[in-house]
Amino acid sequence: MTTHATAQPGYPTAQPSYLVDTGSRKGLLAWLTSTDHKRVGVLYLYSMISFFFVGVGIGFLMRLVQLTPFQHLITARTYNALFTVHGVIMIFLFVIPGLPAVFGNFFLPILIGAKDVAFPRLNLASWYFFMAGAILAVLSLFTGGGAPDTGWTFYAPFSLKTGTNVSLAVFGAFILGFSSMLTGINFITTIHRLRAPGMKWFRMPLMCWALYSTSWIQLLATPILAITLVLVILERFFGIGIFDPAKGGDPLLYQHLFWIYSHPAVYIMILPAMGAITEIIPTFAKRTIFGYKAIAFSSMAIAGVGSLVWAHHMFTSGMSSLATLLFSLLTMVVAVPSAIKVFNWVSTLYKGSIDFQPPLLFALTFIFLFAIGGLTGVMQGALAINVHIHDTYFIVGHFHYVMFGGTGFAFFAALLYWFPKMSGKMYSKKAIYASWFPMFIGFNMLYFGMLILGMMGMPRRYYVHLPQFHTMHVVATVGSWFLVLGLLAFFGTLIYALFKGSKAEDNPWGGVTLEWTIPSPPPQENFETIPTITHGPYHFEQESQ
Amino acid sequence: MSEHVHRDDFGARLGMWLFLVTEIVLFGGLFIGYSYMRYKYPVEFHHGGAELNATLGVINTLVLLTSSLTVVLAIVAIQRAEKKQAMVFLGTTLALGLTFLVIKSFEWAAKFHHGLYPNAPHLGTLPPGEQVFFGLYFTMTGLHGLHVIVGLSLLSVMLWWVATDRIRADRYIHLENSGLYWHLVDVIWIFLLPLFYLAA
Numbered sequence: 084m085t086t087h088a089t090a091q092p093g094y095p096t097a098q099p100s101y102l103v104d105t106g107s108r109k110g111l112l113a114w115l116t117s118t119d120h121k122r123v124g125v126l127y128l129y130s131m132i133s134f135f136f137v138g139v140g141i142g143f144l145m146r147l148v149q150l151t152p153f154q155h156l157i158t159a160r161t162y163n164a165l166f167t168v169h170g171v172i173m174i175f176l177f178v179i180p181g182l183p184a185v186f187g188n189f190f191l192p193i194l195i196g197a198k199d200v201a202f203p204r205l206n207l208a209s210w211y212f213f214m215a216g217a218i219l220a221v222l223s224l225f226t227g228g229g230a231p232d233t234g235w236t237f238y239a240p241f242s243l244k245t246g247t248n249v250s251l252a253v254f255g256a257f258i259l260g261f262s263s264m265l266t267g268i269n270f271i272t273t274i275h276r277l278r279a280p281g282m283k284w285f286r287m288p289l290m291c292w293a294l295y296s297t298s299w300i301q302l303l304a305t306p307i308l309a310i311t312l313v314l315v316i317l318e319r320f321f322g323i324g325i326f327d328p329a330k331g332g333d334p335l336l337y338q339h340l341f342w343i344y345s346h347p348a349v350y351i352m353i354l355p356a357m358g359a360i361t362e363i364i365p366t367f368a369k370r371t372i373f374g375y376k377a378i379a380f381s382s383m384a385i386a387g388v389g390s391l392v393w394a395h396h397m398f399t400s401g402m403s404s405l406a407t408l409l410f411s412l413l414t415m416v417v418a419v420p421s422a423i424k425v426f427n428w429v430s431t432l433y434k435g436s437i438d439f440q441p442p443l444l445f446a447l448t449f450i451f452l453f454a455i456g457g458l459t460g461v462m463q464g465a466l467a468i469n470v471h472i473h474d475t476y477f478i479v480g481h482f483h484y485v486m487f488g489g490t491g492f493a494f495f496a497a498l499l500y501w502f503p504k505m506s507g508k509m510y511s512k513k514a515i516y517a518s519w520f521p522m523f524i525g526f527n528m529l530y531f532g533m534l535i536l537g538m539m540g541m542p543r544r545y546y547v548h549l550p551q552f553h554t555m556h557v558v559a560t561v562g563s564w565f566l567v568l569g570l571l572a573f574f575g576t577l578i579y580a581l582f583k584g585s586k587a588e589d590n591p592w593g594g595v596t597l598e599w600t601i602p603s604p605p606p607q608e609n610f611e612t613i614p615t616i617t618h619g620p621y622h623f624e625q626e627s628q
Numbered sequence: 629m630s631e632h633v634h635r636d637d638f639g640a641r642l643g644m645w646l647f648l649v650t651e652i653v654l655f656g657g658l659f660i661g662y663s664y665m666r667y668k669y670p671v672e673f674h675h676g677g678a679e680l681n682a683t684l685g686v687i688n689t690l691v692l693l694t695s696s697l698t699v700v701l702a703i704v705a706i707q708r709a710e711k712k713q714a715m716v717f718l719g720t721t722l723a724l725g726l727t728f729l730v731i732k733s734f735e736w737a738a739k740f741h742h743g744l745y746p747n748a749p750h751l752g753t754l755p756p757g758e759q760v761f762f763g764l765y766f767t768m769t770g771l772h773g774l775h776v777i778v779g780l781s782l783l784s785v786m787l788w789w790v791a792t793d794r795i796r797a798d799r800y801i802h803l804e805n806s807g808l809y810w811h812l813v814d815v816i817w818i819f820l821l822p823l824f825y826l827a828a
Contacts, residue, residue, distance in 0.1 A: 202640050268646040276639040306650045309659035314767065322747040323763030324756075325661055330763065331672075331756025336664060340657055 098606035112574045118203035124189030134176040141169040146563040147554045162234035162546035170235025182355035194288045196279025201272035212262035219255030223248040255313045260305045263409035267301030281616035288620040292379040293358025296386040300347045308344035342393035349625045350389040356493030366594040367544035368435025371621040374427040388417045414464035441515040445496035446547035454489025477537025484494040503587030507604040509581035522569030528562025637801045672757025685825035695724035695792040695816045699807040709797035718787045725780045730742030782806040
């Protein structure tokens with residue numbers, strides 16, 4: 084592995100690392116009160132991975148239930164609670180905030196040459212909002228009428244009538260939305276105001292563009308979810324009647340309002356993932372990104388068009404045929420900017436001097452799995468196919484390919500890429516490669532199995548299944564075992580590295596963006612002097628200076 | 629960990645405007661619901677609007693508009709370093725905001741008295757569209773009222789800060805941002821007035 088000595092001007096040596104407590108508070112208290120964007124990012128990282136494993140555990144349990152065609156282990160009602168809680172935890176506590184809150188917080192200021200985000204205190208407050216929302220959501224499982232059993236979508240009118248603890252869970256999601264919006268406001272202001280001298284818009288690393296478009300979606304879509312959830316709570320407590328047909332309300336209005344947020348939220352999940360991949364690919368191809376502006380604008384295009392496709396979740400709910408036609412068309416249009424990115428990544432690799440390392444392996448896995456997820460998404464955009472596969476395991480398989488195969492693997496890739504920078508330690512690459520195999524095999528057994536089951540007609544959210552679906556269910560469940568094994572090995576390797584890993588170099592991958600010009604782990608104020616930027620972000624030596 | 633004082637008034641203002649965008653979208657969700665329901669129940673919304681007291685609605689509009697003016701005057705006064713004047717204008721704003729809430733509570737009380745509130749036995753006998761009308765009326769004016777309370781709390785803090793010189797002629801971004809929030813409260817009311825009170 085080549086090491087790129089980075090004796091650049093402004094290379095800080097005097098400051099202590101951000102991991103050292105220099106204030107009056109020490110230990111955990113110093114972390115919980117620190118407004119350093121890097122520490123806030125790490126707080127998010129630890130809390131999210133904890134929630135992620137709770138979600139994994141519930142998913143694992145649901146797969147065990149499907150190991151036999153008949154009811155065993157748990158009751159039907161518990162199964163309803165399990166898939167609801169699995170969805171709420173994974174979506175609201177891991178996939179939506181995952182990349183922006185962890186890597187966005189940690190690296191956005193560094194990537195644009197700033198000392199912190201625009202509003203550091205608000206940033207820490209966002210983490211507290213996140214934790215408060217998360218704790219409320221988790222509390223809803225054990226208090227009141229029991230865990231919510233509506234599915235993560237909280238569809239009216241069932242969510243208005245069920246005796247389970249929907250109100251608290253919904254209120255938790257409302258608070259989480261606050262955290263998401265405030266983070267969005269923070270990032271947009273940071274990018275507008277705190278770029279280093281010479282860091283023009285088109286000299287920003289593409290992760291920043293991805294975070295910028297993500298932040299706009301967080302800003303424009305999240306309040307719609309917030310008000311929808313408030314309406315559900317008001318409906319449950321006061322019976323205002325907006326979603327209640329008995330009082331002249333309309334449950335379809337709920338679905339529209341819900342998806343006006345929740346579809347764009349899919350792009351909140353995937354855009355920063357794509358941004359991270361866009362950082363990883365040039366570093367290991369050792370050449371500049373192919374089509375910088377195309378990638379930057381495709382992020383904005385995804386954010387824009389992605390806000391206009393929500394009703395494709397509702398093709399079978401009852402809409403005019405004109406509306407279904409338009410939403411179907413727009414759904415297919417949104418695949419274009421996504422495909423632009425995939426082609427650009429592949430073109431960047433073409434004729435690059437590829438240095439194969441664990442982050443690249445996970446980035447390539449992301450492209451492979453995301454392509455399957457994306458293409459099955461286009462299939463569902465087609466009206467005729469949609470009617471056949473609506474509410475089947477095909478949908479479940481599809482969105483796990485996108486969210487887990489896409490965002491999840493991008494999260495892992497980003498973690499592998501930036502782990503040495505964040506912790507100052509290097510992990511065992513062999514152990515990571517070894518953990519990749521069961522993960523990849525298990526993932527595809529599990530979720531491709533679901534795609535097939537869906538095509539055969541297996542409906543989602545059933546706690547038992549008919550005998551003809553049994554074989555594929557067994558395949559999927561066995562796949563889930565491999566997957567969990569891989570995940571444990573993956574995170575085990577990283578945790579081991581945290582304590583026993585060798586010291587990481589400042590620039591282990593030979594990257595050229597700003598985070599690789601500072602020590603690992605970064606010093607408290609990131610840069611000794613704010614750098615002046617004179618060229619684009621992916622400037623490798625073989626290209627003209 | 630940065631101990632140095634980083635000050636960026638433009639950034640703070642930008643952040644506030646972005647926050648106001650989220651507020652507008654928040655109410656936007658309700659406006660979407662309103663438009664759809666009104667399209668579905670035009671006659672019932674007409675009847676519902678007739679139940680509301682348009683005179684009180686208009687008076688409240690004037691009260692809020694005046695309070696927006698006094699906030700601006702307070703900011704101008706601070707820019708000119710006239711602390712006393714700024715405090716008087718801020719105090720006037722607070723008084724006007726409270727007046728708005730008092731009038732509003734009289735209106736709500738009258739509706740409760742007539743049995744026109746969600747889940748009321750009397751409201752249940754009315755046609756479904758009117759029930760939705762009053763559901764929306766209480767939700768939207770209630771959420772707006774909550775914003776008035778938040779705005780008043782913010783402005784009270786501002787008054788205190790002006791009194792203790794934390795807000796001065798060279799440092800008034802917090803007052804300016806609170807003023808922006810207060811204008812938003814005002815603007816939303818300007819839309820609520822015709823949608824409910826003038827719907828008849």
